[in-house]
Amino acid sequence: SQQGEEDPQALSIQEGENATMNCSYKTSINNLQWYRQNSGRGLVHLILIRSNEREKHSGRLRVTLDTSKKSSSLLITASRAADTASYFCATTYYNTDKLIFGTGTRLQVFP
Amino acid sequence: DAGVIQSPRHEVTEMGQEVTLRCKPISGHNSLFWYRQTMMRGLELLIYFNNNVPIDDSGMPEDRFSAKMPNASFSTLKIQPSEPRDSAVYFCASTPGTPSYEQYFGPGTRLTVT
Numbered sequence: 114s115q116q117g118e119e120d121p122q123a124l125s126i127q128e129g130e131n132a133t134m135n136c137s138y139k140t141s142i143n144n145l146q147w148y149r150q151n152s153g154r155g156l157v158h159l160i161l162i163r164s165n166e167r168e169k170h171s172g173r174l175r176v177t178l179d180t181s182k183k184s185s186s187l188l189i190t191a192s193r194a195a196d197t198a199s200y201f202c203a204t205t206y207y208n209t210d211k212l213i214f215g216t217g218t219r220l221q222v223f224p
Numbered sequence: 225d226a227g228v229i230q231s232p233r234h235e236v237t238e239m240g241q242e243v244t245l246r247c248k249p250i251s252g253h254n255s256l257f258w259y260r261q262t263m264m265r266g267l268e269l270l271i272y273f274n275n276n277v278p279i280d281d282s283g284m285p286e287d288r289f290s291a292k293m294p295n296a297s298f299s300t301l302k303i304q305p306s307e308p309r310d311s312a313v314y315f316c317a318s319t320p321g322t323p324s325y326e327q328y329f330g331p332g333t334r335l336t337v338t
Contacts, residue, residue: 146326155228155315155329156267201267211280212257212327214267 117202117215125221132189134218136202137182143205145178146212147187150199159187159200194224226250228330230316236336242304245333247316248297257327258291258301259315267315273299306337 120135136145144163148156162169162178162185169176175188189196202215229248237243249256257272271281273293281291288307293299303310313334317327 155331156317156327157329158326161326211269211272213269214259216266 117204117213119200119202119215119218121218122216123219123221125223126192128192128194128222128224130192130222132192132196132220132222134187134200134220136185136187136215138185138202138204138215139183140206142180145176145185145205146203147174147176147185148201148203148214150201150217152198156201189220192220192222194222196220197222228316228318228328230314230330230333232333233331234334234336236338237306238338239307240305241337242302243306243310243335243337245301245314245316245335247299247301247330249299249316249318250320250328251297253318253320253328254296255319255321256293256299257317257319258299259317260312261315261332262312270301303335306335308337311335311337 117136117138126132142164144161146161147159149159150156160171160174160176162176173190178185199217199219201217203212205212228250231246255274258270259267260270261267268283270283271291272279276293289303291301313332315329315332317329319325319327
């Protein structure tokens with residue numbers, strides 16, 4: 114079974130609004146990563162947060178990690194139509210090297 | 225930097241035929257991954273290599289699937305014989321550090337088995 118489950122499965126917003134996606138996982142992790150996938154393309158790495166970090170920023174992206182709740186969130190501020198894509202969280206199990214992807218959130222940003 | 229290169233980009237074949245997917249990782253990267261993506265099962269890790277050695281192939285669905293990495297710049301994923309349920313997008317990814325570092329994905333090969 115997949116390690117991460119994303120919520121919501123789909124999200125539609127207007128340009129300029131913020132988008133928040135959540136990821137829950139089941140076991141202890143080394144780190145958690147977020148990836149974006151545009152339709153018909155490969156995945157692109159966005160940000161990595163380690164298990165001992167609580168928050169990380171990269172441009173308009175803000176990621177939080179709550180290891181006590183086994184959850185993470187990705188916030189995209191001031192969204193743009195170009196942010197339309199699927200977003201996946203991916204976790205590395207504690208004591209392993211495998212990267213396991215979640216089910217993804219499909220984000221649609223309307224101009 | 226050309227990124228991860230995969231070929232072919234699209235493959236249509238008949239059930240029972242052999243299919244070979246190819247991947248060239250980013251130069252200097254020492255870990256390589258093969259994934260399969262379908263609507264039903266999402267993105268699944270099939271196998272990964274570190275320094276050309278297979279480390280974990282527990283995701284390979286059946287004996288019909290095999291993967292090789294004869295050198296640091298080339299890997300193949302072979303399906304023999306292919307079945308309609310193998311239809312999916314197959315991605316190759318590489319990473320410069322240990323496998324838990326960020327991964328760089330290729331554009332994928334869309335396989336259709338009729």
